[in-house]
Amino acid sequence: MNKTYGEGETAVHALKDVSFSIKRGELLLIVGSSGSGKSTLLNMIGLLDRPTSGKIFLDGIETTTLNDNEISSFRNSKLGFVFQSANLLSDLTVLENILLPRKIQRTDENAVDDAKKLLRTVGLEKQMNNRANKISGGQAQRAAIARGLINNPTIVLADEPTGNLDSVTAEIIVQLMKSLVKKLGQTFIIVTHDKHQFGDVDRVITIKDGRAFEEEEQRGMEVAAS
Amino acid sequence: MDYRVHLAKRMLTNKKGSLIGAVLAVSIGILVIHVNFVIFQGLYDAIVRDLKDYRFGDILVSNDEDYIDKSDIALINWFERNPYVEAATSRLDGSASINATKFGKRTEEFRIPVLGVDPLRDTRASAIHNTVGDGQFVFARNSLVMGSRVARDLGGVEVGDNVRLKFVDRHGEDQLKRFVVTGITSSAGGQGLDGSVIVHIDTLRSILDRTDETGTILVKLNDPTKAVEIKDLFLRSFPSDDFKAETIEESAETQLSGFRSGIALINLIGYFGMMSSAFAIVTIQMMLVSSKTREIGIMRAIGAKRMDILTLFLFQGMIIGAMGAAAGTGLGLVYTFYAKETKMQFEGSLALEVTYNWEKIGQTALTSFGLAVIASIYPAYRATRLLPVEAMRTV
Incomplete structure (x- = not known):
């Protein structure tokens, strides 16, 4: 896929011929320096933006042809999001925030039980009735992860999930996501500028100047360059 | 939710x-x-x-072209037999020139509307008697209740003063009559008879030589929502007379x-x-x-x-x-x-x-x-x- 902002001489090619696939249950890191296009790529996968050309298949569905309502439903049921800042709704409690994707889906059956189970998994059961703006950054990020998981999505997309956290809290979040991959078999695509924070992961894709390279390719290029 | x-x-x-x-x-x-x-x-x-209280009632009956020559008592009795009617009264309208002598000085003569009322029935069917602040309502053939504006224009006429009214009867003859002012009427908002004088209906009939004639029948209902129903019933009951019966909305339409x-x-x-x-x-x-x-x-x-x-x-x-x-x-x-x-x-x-x-x-x-x-x-x-x-x- 390609993504270009603007036209003519002022056009910025944010993504150039990016092509990759991800298996169910994998933890994929997308790394790259600031402005390399990794967040743009995540927005494309998350259907928050449309590619200029190319196709994105999720669960065998070509998502680039979906209309706005279908995209919304798709995002709600197939994708979970964790943003750099937790992006919880400050007007709601932690529990209500986690329930929100389910409420949007209008499938209330066992919703509260599922949400409480997830709150236990992320260690927030005591804070569930606190207002979202009354909890710490780490707790908010854990709540955001729980919210991302409530609808059993195909993929959880995390954009710099530890970017706003101190190193200790960041480590807790990293371990939480890795444990979810192991325990639940949940697929994660995580954008980060610090791949070392995540240690061993299934795959790493590096974005450089809008182009994507698998870690092996990248290593090969580095060897060739030296 | x-x-x-x-x-x-x-x-x-x-x-x-x-x-x-x-x-x-x-x-x-x-x-x-x-x-x-x-x-x-x-x-x-x-x-x-x-x-409604002072001038038109809930229903106002008049003759389409002239005065009502049917017995007013008969018409009032017809209305008062209806359970929705509280009271009815007859009235006669006229006009006269009025002047008065105050402190030995005669005021300039001017024309005023004159209303003849049946004092006993009018106090039941209308509230005009309540507007009499000074003195009392019409009680005798030569008593007169004066509107406050008329009293003022006559230089401050008070209860007990004499006034002289000059009427023109049905034959075109001038008729002079002296009255004693027994009351001054003044209504808040001026919808009453502040610019008129009120006399006994029989006195006015006699002066105008319109014995047994009536200008209007004013009907007060205990349930004003029945006005149209009673009005229609009245008109149906007297088909051969040229009666005009109007509800307050119709009779006061101009105002x-x-x-x-x-x-x-x-x-x-x-x-x-x-x-x-x-x-x-x-x-x-x-x-x-x-x-x-x-x-x-x-x-x-x-x-x-x-x-x-x-x-x-x-x-x-x-x-x-x-x-x-x-x-x-x-x-x-x-x-x-x-x-x-x-x-x-x-x-x-x-x-x-x-x-x-x-x-x-x-x-x-x-x-x-x-x-x-x-x-x-x-x-x-x-x-x-x-x-x-x-x-x-x-x-």
Whole structure:
């Protein structure tokens, strides 16, 4: 896929011929320096933006042809999001925030039980009735992860999930996501500028100047360059 | 409860300033309508009440072309047999030139309307006797109740003074008659007989040589809503007579039509006020949308459709509308209650006829609720146009 902002001489090619696939249950890191296009790529996968050309298949569905309502439903049921800042709704409690994707889906059956189970998994059961703006950054990020998981999505997309956290809290979040991959078999695509924070992961894709390279390719290029 | 209602409620309660502002805008719009209604409709109803009490009754019977020559007693008895009729009385209208001698000086002569009344029946069927402040109502053949304006124009005529009236009878002959002023009538709002004089009907009949003739029959009902029914029954019962029977709305049409246009105009101003409050809601809702841009982005990102966002802000409009309508109606009712209990007066004299018009109250509340919802459509639509990625970048 390609993504270009603007036209003519002022056009910025944010993504150039990016092509990759991800298996169910994998933890994929997308790394790259600031402005390399990794967040743009995540927005494309998350259907928050449309590619200029190319196709994105999720669960065998070509998502680039979906209309706005279908995209919304798709995002709600197939994708979970964790943003750099937790992006919880400050007007709601932690529990209500986690329930929100389910409420949007209008499938209330066992919703509260599922949400409480997830709150236990992320260690927030005591804070569930606190207002979202009354909890710490780490707790908010854990709540955001729980919210991302409530609808059993195909993929959880995390954009710099530890970017706003101190190193200790960041480590807790990293371990939480890795444990979810192991325990639940949940697929994660995580954008980060610090791949070392995540240690061993299934795959790493590096974005450089809008182009994507698998870690092996990248290593090969580095060897060739030296 | 629908999550959008819940969220709309939370968003509003966490923005108390905006909520109070929007609710106040709606309630002030309603309050303006209520105040207008209490004052102007109250004034209109007070005028109708006074015209009915003093001049026209609930039904006014006259002859289409001339005087009524049928026995007034027979007609009054016909009406009073009806259970919805409280009382009826006959009246005769005329005119005369009047002058008086005050402190040895004769005042300039001028013409005035003269009303002949049956004192006993009139006190039951009309309230004109209550307007006699000084002295008493007509009680003898030569007694006269003078309107306060006439008394003033005659140089300050008082109870006990003599006045001379010059009539022209049915044959065109001048008839002079002296009366003793037994009372001065003055009505708040001037809908009474402040510019006329009142004499005994038999005296007037005799002077005009119209014995057994009557000008009008004034009928007072104990249930005014039956006016049309009784009027129609009367006209059906006397098909061969040239009677004209009119309800207060018909007989006072000339006096009331102007007021009605005035009230319609004032109400229009009130509704314009309500429209202004709708613009205030648009502004406040736009501010709310602007302050919730990030939240809208998050909701869209996790799967909320444009329709969900639209509905969310329309629910906010409904909450504002409902709260504003309740507050405005409550304030309006308190004001109406106060006006009714204190017998609020127009310019310190005419007691307003304050009524609770539930249809109007409901209509006003519904209109303002509807306007609040309509006023939320554009801000809600704007909210739906936000792109999730850009909206989430908003701090």
